[in-house]
Amino acid sequence: MPPAIEATGLTKNYGDLRVLDALDLQVAPGTVFALLGPNGAGKTTTVRILATLTTPDAGHARVAGHDVVTARPRVRRAISLTGQFAAVDENQTGAENLWTAARLSGLTRPAAARRTAELLDRFGLTEAGGRLTKTYSGGMRRRLDLAAGLVRGPGETQVMFLDEPTTGLDPRSRQELWEIVRELSDGGTTVFLTTQYLEEADRLADRITVLGKGRTLAEGTPAALKARYAAHRLDLVAPDEQAYLRLTTLAGPTATHDPAALTLGVPTDGSAAHVRELLDALDPGRRDIARFTLHTATLDDVFLTLTADKEPSHV
Known part of the structure; x- marks a missing residue:
């Protein structure tokens, strides 16, 4: 088509x-x-x-x-x-607004009345149809x-x-x-x-x-x-500074760092298998990660990435 x-x-x-x-x-x-x-x-x-x-x-x-x-x-x-x-039009009822629009669109009076009733029902406005729209x-x-x-x-x-x-x-x-x-x-x-x-x-x-x-x-x-433009991220919170430093050493250059919050952000594909793999690789002794959060990719991430004076591109 x-x-x-x-x-x-x-x-x-x-x-x-x-x-x-x-x-x-x-x-x-x-x-x-x-x-x-x-x-x-x-x-x-x-x-x-x-x-x-x-x-x-x-x-x-x-x-x-x-x-x-x-x-x-x-x-x-x-x-x-x-x-x-x-x-x-605030000085007309809901039904009058629809009837007027229908008549202006060329419908006959009976057809306009039928269409008004249909639309009031479809859009959940039947009970309010007789009220002024200012209310x-x-x-x-x-x-x-x-x-x-x-x-x-x-x-x-x-x-x-x-x-x-x-x-x-x-x-x-x-x-x-x-x-x-x-x-x-x-x-x-x-x-x-x-x-x-x-x-x-x-x-x-x-x-x-x-x-x-x-x-x-x-x-x-x-x-x-x-x-393409946003990524899943695994945020890891360390229990203390020493644990944070150990995680930093293992996480590699793609990780994001927040020393004040003792938090690392590690890229992931978001799958359960990859999350388990990362946790085991970064904390094999299970003592350096106090808690973690999976940050899923959103259109907010896409929007912020694309509108930060980037060159045009296409998917």
């Missing part, structure tokens, strides 16, 4: 500031794709270009098979965009915002753009939105996600691209990125 999103050489300048620098992207249909990067990396600009809200200075992009510049109306009929802040919690507003993006019905929204959708939400609301995103993907919708929560990308994304200064620093699956 052709990509749901395909971009080649996307470039965008604001005055003398280059926000995107020949960015390439490819997103498979029906998947969750996460775009990560520090503030100012170009994430929101990328979303705005792909959602036809901003025109690139150079490069080309197609969304749902349509060019984002020459076929804007077709792109807009195939996508939904949820920005960083919930765009709901909603942040999580409820976010769910309503997502629901409004799907008023055209199953299959009509091919690509959903979510620009930092869980910013400011409590952990429970964030978990609820994660479930909704996964349901959308399972139902065939392609989800393009930007986020500052690396755990979110790790949990949801099938593929990730990390941006830095408008350029691709790395791309791949979460597992591939962690395998």
Whole structure:
């Protein structure tokens, strides 16, 4: 199948500031794709270009098979965009917000009423549907915002753009939105996600691209990125300075050192067999290691490694 999103050489300048620098992207249909990067990396600009809200200075992009510049109306009929802040009318009820969105999307009055009821049920808002949205919690507003993006019905929204959708939400609301995103993907919708929560990308994304200064620093699956750019580490705590010195001698040059805490960090593949092997090799008498902790590779490690002014690279 052709990509749901395909971009080649996307470039965008604001005055003398280059926000995107020949960015390439490819997103498979029906998947969750996460775009990560520090503030100012170009994430929101990328979303705005792909959602036809901003025109690139150079490069080309197609969304749902349509060019984002020459076929804007077709792109807009195939996508939904949820920005960083919930765009709901506080002086309308939840049901009125959805009904209005459905009518603006071209649904008849009966069809809009049916779709409103379906979405209120799907997003767990049926009981709150008759309340003004000014009384909603942040999580409820976010769910309503997502629901409004799907008023055209199953299959009509091919690509959903979510620009930092869980910013400011409590952990429970964030978990609820994660479930909704996964349901959308399972139902065939392609989800393009930007986020500052690396755990979110790790949990949801099938593929990730990390941006830095408008350029691709790395791309791949979460597992591939962690395998390449982050490492498991076995942290060993010695009971006293003498034991610490003995461990240091045996650990070799790849170990990290924290003399104040009497702690060594030793690279490992994370497997139980390798951990046992390291413990036996470094402390054969079983008296120099008071305790140990296995630090598993995370996307946080990947992110910190890649955004520390590294040269661009790819997985």
